[in-house]
Amino acid sequence: MYVLSAIVSLTLLGLFLGLLLGIAARYLKIESSPIIDQLESLLPGSQCGQCGFPGCRPAAEALAEGKAPATICPPGGSALAEQIAALLGLDLDLSEVKEPELLVARVSEATCTGCTRCFKVCPTDAIVGAPKQIHTVVADACIACEKCVDVCPTECLQMHPVEVTLRNWRWTKPALPVASNAVC
Amino acid sequence: MLSFFSKPRIRGGVHAEEHKAATAALPIASNFPLPEKLYIPLQQHVGKPAEPVIKVGEKVLKGQLLAYSQGMISAPVHAPSSGVILDVNDYPAPHPSALPIRMIVLETDGKDERIAAQIAADPFQLTPEEISLRVGAAGIVGLGGATFPTAVKLNMGRENHIDTLIINGAECEPYLSCDDRLMQERAAQIIDGVRLMLHGMTNSPGANLHLPEGGRAGQPGMTNSPGANLHLPEWGRAGQPGMKTTNAVIAIEDNKLQAFLAMQAAAKPYPLINVIQIPTRYPMGWDRQLIRYVTGREVPVGCRSSEIGVTIHNVGTAYAVHKAIRDGQPLLGRVITVAGGAVKRPMNIEVPFGTLISELFSFCEVNPEKTARIIMGGPMMGDSLPHTGLPTVKATSGILALTQSELKNTAEQPCIRCASCVSVCPAGLRPLDMANNIRINQLDAAVDLGLKDCISCGCCSYICPSNIPLVQYFKYAAGEVMARQQAQHKSEQTKRLIEARNARMERIAQQQREEELARIAAKAERERLKAEQEALA
DSSP: OHHHHHHHHHHHHHHHHHHHHHHHHHHSOOSSOHHHHHHHHHSOOSOOOTTSSSSHHHHHHHHHTTOSOTTOOTTTHHHHHHHHHHHHTOOOOGGGOOOOOOEEEEEOTTTOOOOOHHHHHOTTOOEEOOTTSOOEEOGGGOOOOOHHHHHOTTOOEEEEEOOOOTTTOOOOOOOOOOOOOOOO | OHHHHSOOSSOSOBOOOOOOHHHHTSOOBOOOOOOSEEEEESOOSSSSOOEEOOOTTOEEOBTOEEEEOOSSSOOOEEOSSOEEEEEEEEEEOSSTTOOEEEEEEEEEOSOOOBOOOOOOSOGGGSOHHHHHHHHHHTTOBOTTTTOOBHHHHHHHHHHTTOOEEEEEEOOOSSSOOHHHHHHHHSHHHHHHHHHHHHHHHSOOTTTOOOOOHHHHHTOTTTTTOTTOOOOOOOGGGOOSTTOSSOEEEEEEETTOHHHHHHHHHHHTTOTTEEEEEEOOOBTTTSHHHHHHHHHSOOOOTTOOGGGGTEEEEEHHHHHHHHHHHHSOOOOOEEEEEEESTTBSSOEEEEEETTOBHHHHHHHTTBOTTTOOEEEESOTTTOEEESOSOOBOOTTOOEEEEEOGGGSOOOOOOOOOOOOHHHHHOTTOOOHHHHHHHHHTTOHHHHHHTTGGGOOOOOHHHHHOTTOOOHHHHHHHHHHHHHHHHHHHHHHHHHHHHHHHHHHHHHHHHHHHHHHHHHHHHHHHHHHHHHHHHHHHO
């Protein structure tokens, strides 16, 4: 008798909750997953395409569907990978991630003709200049997208590694000791 | 009996071999020959680098301003001797990386001609603001090694309700004895500097920021401090101007008996200055450890000591304040301990800033073949330097030339989880767990374990039986966390820039569309009018 009442009540409960879920799925439906928006806001947004997707939005979609690893974005490096992994609840192995080499564009003042082509393409307005004046790059705003390098007619814009100064010098990670064969 | 129930007043720490005897018995040498060239970095302090005011080729006098402080937290730089400015350019910095920083190169002329200075007849007649202004203009920074501008600290003392000024004479690092000698030989000057600091921290009468007399006496900590052997100052009695709001405690480790006696004798006429002995234990000179021991108060994480009513200065700083106010002499040099197994004549020596370490070493007859490592500062927290062509700066308390036998065996072995590092950590952290997390790049986990509270004191690395370079792990991780924060900040700024640019482009396109429409409309209107006129005609 007890068994029967349990089966009946649980079945009714299941049907009722299923109905509620069905109604909710119909009326409270959202168009796109909010996780994609969150992921997109984490990504740099410079649409550089280095991940193999045509932009940051498609990359975010691939991440949300689980088709791309958390380490997808090369400019973001391990810092971004950690954020993505935390958001998606993924296990992350950072040992394979290569930190992006920090580059910055620099104008060679000897060959700049002041053609203004570079600052028209700069996505972050990091290049300042005026027609027939020597242009210059605001290093802090440069994201190393290399778009200016492609359009420069005199090749005076080149990418250089960011100079190491006392300001950005960091201690290195201690090397792991070589495993000894000593038997304890 | 009560002390049985109170919290332990010293947390963690180690007692390393002192190695102080060789230098602590000798008087401070002042016969160092003036170097021909001085390399004076523009940044010898925490904050923004100073900005040069001199030109190459200009003749300067001793004590003349070379570079002024810019920004809120900064300190000026003065000429340590008279001579000609040779160059203002990048030279290797006294730093483990020896990367170049901007320096002024001064060729001395040997005359050591001083610039005329303004000296107040009675500095206690000056307003406290004037005192900290003069201290700031003299380029004085914390000489214990933190190099925080002293004037800023004095100002903070006026703005917060400070009731205790602690003068740090602990000098807990092995080998170093410069503060010890300074206290033995120049106790009266240090005490005078302490009195001037007290005056500089007093609220000026007009400001009326004093706590009521009764309220101050009832401050927790001062009265409740467990077993503190300092008697409560009598607030009403302070006859001298400028010594109303605070009292001073000079804390000296009990291995420096001579210094303690000298300071006690010098402080006798001033009832508000107490000289106390503290146990010899590294890192007793860490400000939070010292505050905890002396006052029984704990500085909360992320707070400054001024927030709990305490401010702390080094004895060397007090001496520099005395020199600046009484003699009008800015900070031009300091006493440096040169010691270590490779030094034939170890000593404490007064040198001008900008002296190359190589010249110090040749004066002290350092054997370069025996030198295995050069360290600026003490052996526990100091920085290892790659070569001797680097100048001494305001932070240089000592230069050590250590032999191979004085260094720790660095063959690293696996962690055996003995937790020695946990018991010696003065900040109450778990170094082994933090290092394990950092090893597998879990920096967030290390931050959660308190990475930011690590003071790099080196106790854990010192005690570790497996020779694990724990402090290097923490320094690496702290730098990496900082780099990631900067990267994240940059990506946020990048997003803002891209959005601003897109909005601008959109606005321009919109404007062009509107102009185009307006032009089409105008054209249509013109044609309509023309058609009407033709129709009329």
